[in-house]
Amino acid sequence: MRFRRPGSGQQDLLSQLDHARKLAAEPTGLDKLNAVIDFEIFRPTLIEALGYKDRVDRGGNAPFDPVFMFKVVVLQKYFSLSEEQTEFQIRDRFSFMRFLRLSPGDAVPDKNTVWDFKELLGSETVGLLFRQLDGVLGSRGLHGKECVIVDASFVEVPRQRNTRGENQTIKEGRTPEDWKDQPAKLRQKDTDARWTKKNHQVRYGYKNHIKCDARSKLIRRYRVSPANLHDSQTFGELLEPDDHTVWADSAYRSKESLKLLRSRKLKARVCQKGSRNAPLTTRQKRENRKKSSIRSRVEHIFGVQTYQMKSHRIRTIGILRAAREIGLGNLVYNLLRMVHLTPQTA
Numbered sequence: 001m002r003f004r005r006p007g008s009g010q011q012d013l014l015s016q017l018d019h020a021r022k023l024a025a026e027p028t029g030l031d032k033l034n035a036v037i038d039f040e041i042f043r044p045t046l047i048e049a050l051g052y053k054d055r056v057d058r059g060g061n062a063p064f065d066p067v068f069m070f071k072v073v074v075l076q077k078y079f080s081l082s083e084e085q086t087e088f089q090i091r092d093r094f095s096f097m098r099f100l101r102l103s104p105g106d107a108v109p110d111k112n113t114v115w116d117f118k119e120l121l122g123s124e125t126v127g128l129l130f131r132q133l134d135g136v137l138g139s140r141g142l143h144g145k146e147c148v149i150v151d152a153s154f155v156e157v158p159r160q161r162n163t164r165g166e167n168q169t170i171k172e173g174r175t176p177e178d179w180k181d182q183p184a185k186l187r188q189k190d191t192d193a194r195w196t197k198k199n200h201q202v203r204y205g206y207k208n209h210i211k212c213d214a215r216s217k218l219i220r221r222y223r224v225s226p227a228n229l230h231d232s233q234t235f236g237e238l239l240e241p242d243d244h245t246v247w248a249d250s251a252y253r254s255k256e257s258l259k260l261l262r263s264r265k266l267k268a269r270v271c272q273k274g275s276r277n278a279p280l281t282t283r284q285k286r287e288n289r290k291k292s293s294i295r296s297r298v299e300h301i302f303g304v305q306t307y308q309m310k311s312h313r314i315r316t317i318g319i320l321r322a323a324r325e326i327g328l329g330n331l332v333y334n335l336l337r338m339v340h341l342t343p344q345t346a
Contacts, residue, residue: 080310083111123323147214
C-alpha cells in the first residue's frame with residue numbers, strides 16, 4: 001500500500017508563497033495590532049528623541065528605520081524574547097514577518113543591533129512614547145477619567161551575592177572600595193536595586209507603580225522605583241487633577257494619603273486596615289469587600305504582564321535600564337489591551 005509522505009515534495013518559491021498566503025488567511029493578534037494602530041504616528045517622536053534629525057549621513061550602511069526597530073522591540077517584549085531569539089524568530093515566523101512588513105530574504109537586525117537600539121531608546125523616550133499612546137487611546141474614547149486604581153508590583157532582577165558590609169555601603173550611596181579596582185566586576189553589580197520582604201517572601205529588584213483606568217484597565221501613568229520604596233510614597237505622583245475617584249488597597253491608607261486626596265478634591269475609596277489592638281469590624285470588612293470588587297481589576301494587568309509577557313522578571317543592571325524595560329512592558333500591555341477594546345467600541 002502506498003502512503004503520502006509530507007515534506008517529500010520539492011520546495012520552491014511558489015509553494016512558499018502559497019504557504020504564507022494560507023497563514024495570512026488566519027489573522028493573529030499581531031495582525032490585529034497592525035490593523036488598530038498605525039505605528040507611523042511614533043515616527044516624529046522617535047526621530048527627535050533618538051537624534052536622527054541632527055545626524056549627518058556619512059555613507060556606509062544606513063541604520064534601520066526607527067519605526068521598524070520600535071516594532072521589533074514591541075515583538076521582543078510581547079513574547080519575552082532575548083536579543084538572539086528575537087533575531088531568530090523574525091527569520092523563522094511568518095507572523096513576525098507580516099507584522100514587520102518583511103519578505104523572506106529581507107535584511108533582519110541582528111542581536112547587537114536590537115541591543116544598541118534599546119540602549120539608544122532609553123527610559124525617557126519610552127516615557128514619551130507611552131504618553132503619546134495614551135493620547136491616542138484617549139482620542140478614541142478607550143479610557144475614562146471617572147475612576148482610577150493605584151497599585152504596584154515587584155519586578156525582580158538577578159540577585160546580587162554581596163556581603164553585609166557591601167550592601168550597607170551601597171545603601172549609603174557609595175561604592176565598595178575593592179570594587180573600584182575591578183571594573184569588570186563593577187559592571188555586573190546593580191547598585192540601584194534593593195531587597196525587601198512582603199508576606200514572608202524576599203524580593204530583590206524594583207517596583208512598577210501604576211495608575212490604571214478602572215473601566216478599561218488601561219495603564220494611565222507609571223513610575224519605577226527600588227523595591228524597598230513603600231507604595232504610598234509614589235501616591236501623589238501618579239494622581240492627576242482630572243481624576244475623580246481613587247481606588248487603592250490598605251497599603252495606601254494613611255493620614256498623609258487621605259489628606260492629599262482631600263486637598264485635591266478626590267473621592268477616596270481606599271481599603272481600611274486593622275492593627276493588633278484595633279481589628280477590623282464586620283462593617284469595615286464588608287466595605288473592604290465592596291471596594292476590592294473594583295480595586296481588584298488592577299490585578300488583571302499584573303496577571304497579563306506576569307504570565308503572558310513575563311515582565312515580572314528582567315535581566316538588566318541599573319534603574320535606568322529597568323525603567324526602560326518596565327516602561328516598555330506597560331506600553332506593550334496597553335497596545336494589547338487596545339486590540340481587545342477597539343472592536344467593543346467600534
